[in-house]
Amino acid sequence: MKRILSILKEKWPEYILEILVITIGILGAFALNNWNEQNKNRIFEKEILSLINENLSKDSILLTEEYQKAVLANQITDSILNRVNQGIFDETLNLWMGKVIRFERFKSQSSGFEVLKSKGIDLLSVQKLKIDLINYYDEILFKVYQANSDVEGSFNEDWIPLVKKEFSDFDYDDRMEPNDLQAFIENPQHIVLFKMFQDNREGAIYRMRVALAEISSLKAQIKSQLE
Template sequence: MIKFFRKFRQQLLKENRFSKYLLYAIGEILLVVIGILIALQLDNWNDQQKRKQNEEEILFLIDKNLQSDSLALSIELQKAQEAITTTDRLLVQVSAGNYNDSLSNWLGKIVCFERFKSKSSAFEVLKAKGIEIISDNNIQQELISYYDESLYNVDQSLNDVESSFNIDWIPVIKSDFKDFQWRISCQPIDAKDFYTKPSSVTLIKLYQDNREGSVRRIQEAMDKISEIRNYIKSKDI
């Protein structure tokens, strides 16, 4: 097409038909400009499709990671809630002066701690590529809130429980207990002597308070996960 216009333009110049030459020259320029614009539009469309595909892929992986986190958190939440319930039962028996063998099994379920490791590989990939890959600003902010705030709070609360176990309980286990089996049994040398000491009851209550904090943080993180996953599904990205 361009060769045709070029030959035609040269013919017009030979015939001194300048006005028509000018019109055809303008037409040729317009064709070139239109061609460039079409090519740019196609490039933009291709780029948009690639960005959309990248966004869909990363959100799919993030959703899978969030699903794994939710399951793992629910397991740790159940353990912590059971420990809190067991603590209440134990304190009721101790206050009533009942020091039966069940207390050792109950205390075994109390004197322990929970751990959690987030599946954050997809979010790390997203940060490396640039979070602007996600077109929805609300999803961006919610993901940052979960990974940088909610998970931090969960880690801190679980660390509080574990630190209390290491700092407060380990010395007591070594000095006052004749048997300790993780999450199974924690048997004092003298049950009555141990449970009638104010320091023992205080230690149990403080440990429960730390664990209640971890339950709140875990529940908050699980709520945040549900919020993010439901929002992503509603946007149909």
């Protein structure tokens, strides 16, 4: 370096050399700051992706539980309708109705994504992961909430008034006992209500299935980034 400066001094005025040295120093400092900033961003990216991955794991557990309950409820609805067609009216129907006349509850664990949004989602280095996270939290989950809300709305508006009027016992998610089981279950309007509730829940089942598939895809992408 000293040899280079000696040669430059012979050819260039001293003030030009000073400007050159200052410029090189500024550019070096800028490059170092830029490297430090990029390094901080990568550290933050790994930390926030780890948190989002934990959130997604919890979402997967909670969604799977509610999804399985919803699928079971619709399968049991078919069994109830088959029993009615066969003219079988026993305690099993009370237990089955307890599994059907209910709704699914789900709340996403989204703390990691909220932190990411507050810091700036552009801090993520992979464009596809960015887009997929936005799609999951802003689109897919919205549709899950909306579908589950439809089921809950039907439960509150259609079933609760009926339960208050025609049931002697109501143990949520366990057992329901009409005042007159056979008369209740054979009522054509009640049969229609079971079918409508089943159809309504089918929408929630589909939305939860889509969400679970997206969680699996996101976790695979995050794993790739963290390795």
